[in-house]
Amino acid sequence: QVQLQESGPGLVKPSQTLSLTCTVSGGSITGNSYYWSWIRQPPGKGLEWIGLTTYFDDTFYSPSLKSRTSISRDTSKNQFTLQLSSVTPEDTAKYYCTSYSNSYFTDWGQGTQVTVSS
Numbered sequence: 001q002v003q004l005q006e007s008g009p010g011l012v013k014p015s016q017t018l019s020l021t022c023t024v025s026g027g028s029i030t031g032n033s034y035y036w037s038w039i040r041q042p043p044g045k046g047l048e049w050i051g052l053t054t055y056f057d058d059t060f061y062s063p064s065l066k067s068r069t070s071i072s073r074d075t076s077k078n079q080f081t082l083q084l085s086s087v088t089p090e091d092t093a094k095y096y097c098t099s100y101s102n103s104y105f106t107d108w109g110q111g112t113q114v115t116v117s118s
Helices: none
Strands: 003-007 018-025 035-041 048-053 059-061 069-074 079-084 093-101 104-108 112-116
Touching: 003 093, 003 104, 018 035, 018 093, 018 112, 035 069, 048 069, 048 079, 048 093, 059 069, 079 093
Parallel strands: none
Antiparallel strands: 003 018, 018 079, 035 048, 035 093, 048 059, 069 079, 093 104, 093 112
8 A cells, every 4th residue: 555645736727737746655656566647526527537657657648638648757756747738627626646556546645626717
């Protein structure tokens, strides 16, 4: 079991880039036990998978968000980051980082609310 903590601004202006960081403790993001994922939940809606990075540093993204999404790693800090460009109010959501193993999202951060508004 690992612990994850999201951080980043809670308010982003339309057309700007949303940037969030997930700090992992209790395990290495380069270890072969987990992949690392981002998920979001807009108000009143279900969970939406955004993308993930593997311990090989490959990345996979939701087709609906792929053109605007980038996930990267900082192995020196044991962190991975999400960047979502050209945001609109429809990107307002609670954003979660998770570990992923054997087809399950196993450990979750507490989530961070991001609002897109001018």
